[in-house]
Amino acid sequence: MDQNKAPLYEAMEKYRNDRIVRFDVPGHKGGRGNKELTEFLGEKCLKADVNSMKPLDNLNHPVSVIKDAQHLAAEAFGAHRCFFIVNGTTAAVQAMIMSAVKAGEKILLPRNVHISAINALILSGAVPVYIDPGIDKRLGIALGMSITDIKREMENHPDAKAILINNPTYYGICSDLKEIVELAHSRNMLVLVDEAHGTHFYFGDNMPVSAMAAGADMASVSMHKTGGSLTQSSLLLCGKNVNHDYVRQIISLTQTTSASYLLLVSLDLARKNLSLHGKDIFNKANELAEYARKEINSLGGYYAFSRELINHENVHGFDTTKLSINTSEIGLAGIEVYDILRDEYGIQVEFGDLCNILAIISAGDRAMETERLISALYEIKRLYARDPKNMFCLNYIKPDVVLTPQKAFFGNKKFMPINKSKGMVSGEFVMAYPPGIPILTPGERITDEIIDYIAYAKEKGSQLMGTQDIKLENILVLNEKTELNLNEHFTGI
Structure with a gap:
């Protein structure tokens, strides 16, 4: 395919030049209905903010220019298929996980995943098998997953359907993707890669190996982070052994039916720019x-x-x-x-x-x-x-997992002062954003270490979120009776 082309962008330019009379949404009608917004963003931007129509294709059922733009992106990234995502890489991560594992099925993953991965477990009912990443105590950061630890958990959980890897982590740490792919595929497991921070791996010299080059089955790529597209635009890349039509259906469960063409065109042009330069x-x-x-x-x-x-x-x-x-x-x-x-x-x-x-x-x-x-x-x-x-240097605390995230999140809960919650099972998240890696997830036991960490992070000015109590003075925990009832149906992690 010709990487000089940008089919969606070219179709958008034609649409703007055709001076179509607008009796569809959005209601600002090319910016005429909101002068202040038009002055802020510019007339060309507002005229490109349009709804799906035949000349511009439809993201949820692409048959023309969006389809062509996605095919060009797949080729540029060495993937078999590519999906444009406008709900952020959060939606791409969730689509990967929900395509790979169903309710009750196990997935191996590091605990220092982005919250979007845990949310996917809540939505799907899949069972996490956490693999502790290495810890650099001097730096206070979580590292990657060792092959030794991965082999052990694969042997302990031969029924696991997939493995998810952060590559790279927010800090730039990479695991041995090629070896992980070989191990997983030898056990008929799918390999999913949260590659949100690795767009440049596909184009730069002397970079760590990309997910698609390593043979992974799916990868979520935040084009907006280092690839030059607009914030919230992302790609979901798929290998040849994935049922792409099923993945498309899964994406449609959480992705908007009113896709922003500003985001879509930015993906098309960012792909072109990266392919050429x-x-x-x-x-x-x-x-x-x-x-x-x-x-x-x-x-x-x-x-x-x-x-x-x-x-x-x-x-x-x-x-x-x-x-x-x-x-x-x-x-x-x-x-x-x-x-x-x-x-x-x-x-x-x-x-x-x-x-x-x-x-x-x-x-x-x-x-x-x-x-x-x-x-x-x-x-x-x-x-x-x-x-x-x-100084208190640590950003990873090994979790004591009691329940699956889904059962804990939807369990019977009560509020409790966080400084008195030791020993209780959390019913909600606590995380600092960015990077969006949970300190505590639903279903994990609250310890003194976690309480001290949260207090220290608040004192230093970290932006903590995830709880219903926006001041994070109270936390939702599971009632003891609920915890017992849920454990009766829980096979363990």
């Missing part, structure tokens, strides 16, 4: 990240980690475009540095946790702005550094 784009991004990493490490007190973490066990590769920076040696939590950068220096990084910050380096970054980040970090160390002896 991706290698140069990501080589430059990588050079910029490596320069920043070297300069930041020379400041002292910070640790911008990289490939030196590779141990071929739970760290098989590293994404060097992820500028992950540990801040614990200057006595500041990552979230504190995150806040100072934004409030005092006008610099917005991707996130800060209790020990690290992450700066995403991609196509739109420039050397001048990278120098601003380096200079700001130097100033923050000089002005704000303190004794690091009381």
Whole structure:
């Protein structure tokens, strides 16, 4: 196929030039009905915000230009089939899981998954078999999954239908995808990859292996994160051994029937751009990240980690475009540095946790702005550094799983002060966003460590969410009677 083409974009341009009279939705009628919005976004943008129609195809049943655009994307990413997703990579992750496992069926996955994966378990009723990732205690981060641990759980759960892998993690950590795929396929298991942060793996040089190149069955790819499309636009890639028609039906369970053509066209154009220029784009991004990493490490007190973490066990590769920076040696939590950068220096990084910050380096970054980040970090160390002896560095707590997420989420629950909830089973989520990895999920036992972690994270300024109580002073826990009744029907994890 001709990667110079952008069929959906070209159809949209023709539609705009045809000056069609609008008696359909949306109600702003090309921007005429909302002048302030039109002034904010621009007339061309509002005129491209349209509803599904024959000339522009329909995302839920593509037969023309969307179908062609998806085929071009599949070819560009080395997939057998590609689906455009406009409900974010959350919807792509959920579609993968719900396509692979049904109620009562087991799926292997690391516990440091994005909340979208746990939500898929609540929706589907599938049973999680958690594999603990490795932990780097100095950095306070979860690593990848080791082959030894995966083999053990595959042997302990020979009836598992699928395995989900984070690759890369938010911090840039990669597992041994090729070996995992071989192991899983030898046991007739599907391999699903949450590749939200790995768009560039398909186009850059000397990158970790991509999911499709490793032979995975499905991969969710956040094109908007590093691929240049609009926020909320994503891809679901499928291999040749997947029933694509069934996957399309599963997608339609959660994806909107009113797909945004702004998002769809952005996927079409981002794919074209990456196909034609991706290698140069990501080589430059990588050079910029490596320069920043070297300069930041020379400041002292910070640790911008990289490939030196590779141990071929739970760290098989590293994404060097992820500028992950540990801040614990200057006595500041990552979230504190995150806040100072934004409030005092006008610099917005991707996130800060209790020990690290992450700066995403991609196509739109420039050397001048990278120098601003380096200079700001130097100033923050000089002005704000303190004794690091009381730092709490950990972003992963091994869960005590009592019930499946679905049974706990829909169980009979009651409110309880979180500082008095030790020993109870959580009926809801607690997570910091970003990165959106749950500290606590429905069905897990609440421990002193979790309570202390939540209190410390709140004190440092982390944005905690997931609970009905928006102040996170109370938490929904399962009634003891409900827990007993549910356990009677639970075969164990």
